[in-house]
Amino acid sequence: MSQIHSSGAAGSAGGDATAEEVITKSGLPSDVQTVIGATVRSTRLWKYERADVARELVAHFRDGLDRGESAADLVARFGEPKAAGRRMGKAAREKRHWLWHVQKRAGQGALILVAGLAVTYGALWIRFATGSPTIARNFAAELNAPTLATPENERAWTAYRPAIMDIQPLYRAHEGWDNIETPAPGSPEFAKAKEAINAFAPYLAQIRAATEMPTFGYVLSDSFDRELYRATHPGAQIADLPPPTENPRLVLVLLEPMQHMRRATRALALESRLAVAEGDGQRATDNIVAMLGMARHTFDMPFLIGDLVGIAIAQVAWATTGDLIARHPEAFTDVQLARLAQRIERDSGSNEFFADPKSETDFMDDTLQRMFTDDGNGDGRLTPEGMWYLAAINDNSMWDNKLPTTSQLTGPAVMAFSAGRKEARELYHDVLDHYAGYRNKPMWTWTQNPDEHALRIIDDSGTVFPMMKVLAPALGNTVIAGNWTRLNREVTLAAIALEQHKRANGSYPATLAELVPRYLQSLPTDIADGQPIRYRVSDGRPLIYSIGMDRVDNEGRPAMKDGKPVQTQTWLDIQSAAQLVAQGFTATRFEDPKHYDGDVVLWPRGD
Amino acid sequence: MRIDRDLMRGAGPVAVLKLLERRPMYGYELVEALATKTGGVLDMGQSTLYPMLYNLEAKGLIEASWQTGESGRERKYYALTGDGLAKLKEDSKQWASLIQAMKALGLDGAQAIRNMAFGRALGRVTVPISMGGVQ
Numbered sequence: 001m002s003q004i005h006s007s008g009a010a011g012s013a014g015g016d017a018t019a020e021e022v023i024t025k026s027g028l029p030s031d032v033q034t035v036i037g038a039t040v041r042s043t044r045l046w047k048y049e050r051a052d053v054a055r056e057l058v059a060h061f062r063d064g065l066d067r068g069e070s071a072a073d074l075v076a077r078f079g080e081p082k083a084a085g086r087r088m089g090k091a092a093r094e095k096r097h098w099l100w101h102v103q104k105r106a107g108q109g110a111l112i113l114v115a116g117l118a119v120t121y122g123a124l125w126i127r128f129a130t131g132s133p134t135i136a137r138n139f140a141a142e143l144n145a146p147t148l149a150t151p152e153n154e155r156a157w158t159a160y161r162p163a164i165m166d167i168q169p170l171y172r173a174h175e176g177w178d179n180i181e182t183p184a185p186g187s188p189e190f191a192k193a194k195e196a197i198n199a200f201a202p203y204l205a206q207i208r209a210a211t212e213m214p215t216f217g218y219v220l221s222d223s224f225d226r227e228l229y230r231a232t233h234p235g236a237q238i239a240d241l242p243p244p245t246e247n248p249r250l251v252l253v254l255l256e257p258m259q260h261m262r263r264a265t266r267a268l269a270l271e272s273r274l275a276v277a278e279g280d281g282q283r284a285t286d287n288i289v290a291m292l293g294m295a296r297h298t299f300d301m302p303f304l305i306g307d308l309v310g311i312a313i314a315q316v317a318w319a320t321t322g323d324l325i326a327r328h329p330e331a332f333t334d335v336q337l338a339r340l341a342q343r344i345e346r347d348s349g350s351n352e353f354f355a356d357p358k359s360e361t362d363f364m365d366d367t368l369q370r371m372f373t374d375d376g377n378g379d380g381r382l383t384p385e386g387m388w389y390l391a392a393i394n395d396n397s398m399w400d401n402k403l404p405t406t407s408q409l410t411g412p413a414v415m416a417f418s419a420g421r422k423e424a425r426e427l428y429h430d431v432l433d434h435y436a437g438y439r440n441k442p443m444w445t446w447t448q449n450p451d452e453h454a455l456r457i458i459d460d461s462g463t464v465f466p467m468m469k470v471l472a473p474a475l476g477n478t479v480i481a482g483n484w485t486r487l488n489r490e491v492t493l494a495a496i497a498l499e500q501h502k503r504a505n506g507s508y509p510a511t512l513a514e515l516v517p518r519y520l521q522s523l524p525t526d527i528a529d530g531q532p533i534r535y536r537v538s539d540g541r542p543l544i545y546s547i548g549m550d551r552v553d554n555e556g557r558p559a560m561k562d563g564k565p566v567q568t569q570t571w572l573d574i575q576s577a578a579q580l581v582a583q584g585f586t587a588t589r590f591e592d593p594k595h596y597d598g599d600v601v602l603w604p605r606g607d
Numbered sequence: 608m609r610i611d612r613d614l615m616r617g618a619g620p621v622a623v624l625k626l627l628e629r630r631p632m633y634g635y636e637l638v639e640a641l642a643t644k645t646g647g648v649l650d651m652g653q654s655t656l657y658p659m660l661y662n663l664e665a666k667g668l669i670e671a672s673w674q675t676g677e678s679g680r681e682r683k684y685y686a687l688t689g690d691g692l693a694k695l696k697e698d699s700k701q702w703a704s705l706i707q708a709m710k711a712l713g714l715d716g717a718q719a720i721r722n723m724a725f726g727r728a729l730g731r732v733t734v735p736i737s738m739g740g741v742q
Contacts, residue, residue, distance in 0.1 A: 039654075053657075055673075056634060056683045060653060063635035063682075077652055084654030091661030 018047060019054035026058040029071040035081050036061065042085025045092055053088060124412035131383040131415070134374040138247040139366040140220045143302050143359065147217050155217020156297050157257060159210035164260045165231040167203040171263070172234075174199060178266045182323070185277045197271045204271060207264050208286060211293025216300035218257055222248035225256060232260075250303075250366040251389070258309045261298055265291050265313045269320045276324045281331040284324060285339060291317035292347035302359030304478060311485050318344065318492040319605065326604030329499045341496045344489060345521075364428050367467070372421035379422040382415040390414070393470055419465040427463045435475045443483040444530040449571060451476030483527045484568040490524035491533065491544050491602040498542055508542045511535065534599070546600040550585075551577050559598030565605070566595050615651060619659055620668075621702060622649050624687060624695040627669060631686035634660065660685055668694050 017025070019040045023033050036057045040050050064074040078084065152158055171177070174196035183190035197204070223244035230238055245252075268287040275283035291313060298310035321340055324331065332340070371386030372379075384403055391407040403411075419427065431454055438450040454476060458468050494512060497519035502508050509515060512535045516523055524533040526546045536543045536556055547553045549572040558565035572580070577596070580587050585597040626632060626640050634657060642650035651659075663669045668691035674684050687695070 052683075055681065056657070057653075059680065059682045060634045060638075062680065063633070067635075067639070079652040079654030081654075084652075084657070087654065087658035088661060091658040091665065094665035095661060 016048075017051060019050040022051055022054040022058060026062070028058060028061055028065075031075055032061045032071050035075050035078055038081035039078075039085040039088065042082045043089030043092060044086075045089050049092055053092065121412055124416055128382070128412040128415045129384065131373045131381055133370050133372060133380075133383050133385055135247060135369055136374065137366070137369060139250050139362045140222075140248050140253060143362065144219050147215070147219055150215055150217055152217075154213065155215060156210045156213035157216055157218040159213060160207060160257065160260070160264075161225075161228065163203040163206035163210065164257075164264065165228055167200055167264075167267075168231045170196075170199045170203070177270070178263065180270060182273055182327075183277070190274070190277070193270055194274055197267070197274055200267055200271075204264075204267055204287075207268070207294075208290040211290040211297065213297075216257075216297035218301065220248075220250075220253045220302070222252040222254060224254060228256060228260075249370060250363045251392075255301060255303070255305055258298070258301070258305065261294050261313060262309060265294055265316050268294075269316050272320050272324065276328045276331040279331055281333060281336050284331065285336040288317050288321050288340060289343045291320070292343050296347040303363055304360055304475070306359075308478065308481075311481070314347070315485065315488060318488050322492050322495045322603045323605060325495050325499050326606075329502075332499075334500070334503065337496050337500055341493055344493055344496075360432065361429070364425070368421050368425055372424075374421070377422075378425070379420050381420060382411070382418045384408070384411060386418075387411040387414060390466055393467060417464050419463040423463050424465045424468070427458065427461050427465060427468060430457060430461070431468060431475070435479055438476075438479045439482060442525070442530060443480070443527040443571060446571060447573060449476070449573070450479050480571050481568065483571075487524060487527050487533070487546065488602065490522075494520055494524055494533070494544060495603045508537050508540075510537070512544075533602070542603075543601065544603040546602060548596065548598060548600045549577055550581050550596045550598075552581055554599045556601060557598050558601045559595050561592060561595035565601050566598075567600065567605070569596060569600060572596065615649070615655065618649065618702075619651060619655070620663060621695065621698045623656075623659060623663065623685075624668065624691055624698070627685060627687040628692070628695060631672075631684040633682035633684050637685070663691070667691075 020037070023036050023040070026033065026036075028036070036054060039057060040054045043050060043053055045053065061071075061074055065071065147155065174192075177193060177196035180189050180193045183193045221244045222242075224238075224241045226238045226241060229236060229241065268291050272284040272287040275281070275287065295310045295314035295317060298306055298313055300306065301309070321344070325337075367389060371383060371389050372381060373383055374380045387407045387410075388401070388403045391404050418424075434454055434457055435450060438446065438453075455469065458465075494515065497515040498508055498512075500519045501515055512520070512523055512532065524544075525531070526533045528547050528549060529551055534545045534547060534553060534556070536545075538556075543556045545556045545558075548559055548566075549569040550559075551574065559569070560566065576587075580590070580593060580596055585593045587593050590596070622641060622645070623637060626637060626644075632640065634653070637660075638651070638653060638656055641656075660669065660671075664671055664685070667688055669685045670688050671683050671685050673681055675681055
């Protein structure tokens, strides 16, 4: 007897033959081959292991036949092949290398883990999919109630709307009119602007009349105003526009007037410039007053966007006032100057950015009532519609009502980790209170950036609610912009006061303090450092400026960005400002550090 | 007489180790020896024997090797390892003690073991009173 090889080695006594080849070549009776084949197949071993088993069984049956047993007896004594194969396979696998067993155990562990997670996730998915919000309040209806209680003929929007619709073809016919800034009399641009404004005249008169009405009176809806839409989008298929919803999501409420008010503002501003160039101070004043009225109306719109657009319109009115007084002070009579000062005080003075956060909390409460279930105690869990909100806000796809597949799949996990309704609401109010604190605190006293501070509040709260971070930065920028806005308004009043002083005294005062209280109620404060706003008279020309966020007085040398003097700067803390100055405005952590190098000229702005 | 499967699970491996104590043997040889030397009591089907051999090999108690016999036929031979020998000695002692205990209870070896197997199947050791045992 001679040894061929150990069975533990790879390969086989018969070389690389497969189990099937070993069985076929054995020459054993067919019923025996069938039993061996079935047994070997049932082992579910690796190829060379199966060949080894096949050879052993072939040898076994040959020995039996050699001993004179019949094939039928041997097959009968062998037992059931499949069961035998399974047992042999199981036993043979035990002989494998320990690494294989480690892998197997790891695989089984992973499988159990995956199965466990799948069951858990399935349960979570059922909980998520069966969650439905309870829409208890119709916030749009609540916000619309005062408007609907106002007679239609007292609502300014009903007067603006036909004028805005009728002026649309003229806007298109005089393409490029709204890019004309300050045309010089006699220039082709002046002629073009004049032609456009003459064409607009009847409708601008209607708009000016509308600005005198007490309330804006726009009814919130999530459906486009079809007639207005047709006028502004000639050739559009209005049949495809969605119908209004009885209780619309506030996030989908359309604020169509905003864009039209802004465009009409540009037309009024252009007419003011043309009027002054032609020596018509009255027409310029009327248009500026109309712009201020439009700003006041826009402030009536709920939500932060109303404040933002209102401020933007007011800024145009103030800038136009300041610019025209600087260039053509003689165009305005004393009465007109006084009227401008009085209307700036009245129509924009009381409006503070974000002064009334109620509509914002309404917005949030409406969102929460749709995102979460309601347990009756102010709490609830995230629903599929809640996921839609999160997905739509991230993708800016608010008009696509379908919940993306990825959101359907990730929904249960987000639900498991997301804050509940109560926690989300509390955090939102904390963030609003935080911003209100910054709004009420002078900018020069800040020690932190409100946005970064807000993000820390959100992070420190431990509350997981992704919408909060999407929302927070806009509010921070709003608070910063609000500071510059208030300052611009005060400086515009100071510019009027300077002109009034000059007319009364023959020259500009040496200090702004001399204007108070006769021409100016109070002295503007520089938001950069809390000192009186900077004022200089050089060669008989006045200049009002803020030292800017670098806190260095450059005697009115303007900081520049993209070749133009900067009009606002983002807030900087004192240490960063000092560092920026020391490094010659090269710090790379700022996107454009050079735009902090210099002052912010507030009046006159120049070209 | 055939032995119950549960009992065979305990006795079979010891019997195989005992047969291999003298010399290496191949599968059919073991089947034949178990049947003839035990009067058919440990006559196990091949579908029982081969998994048992693989298990013993996996535990390192026996080792396998392909060898060619004088007839020129290839066979897989199984031989006892050192661990296998130690295990056989230990199991032999236990079996001797068990048989002694059964005898003391009035059961002669094979019958006692058979009854024990039934008892285990029922979840308890059952020795018929009629045979002098306790229940």
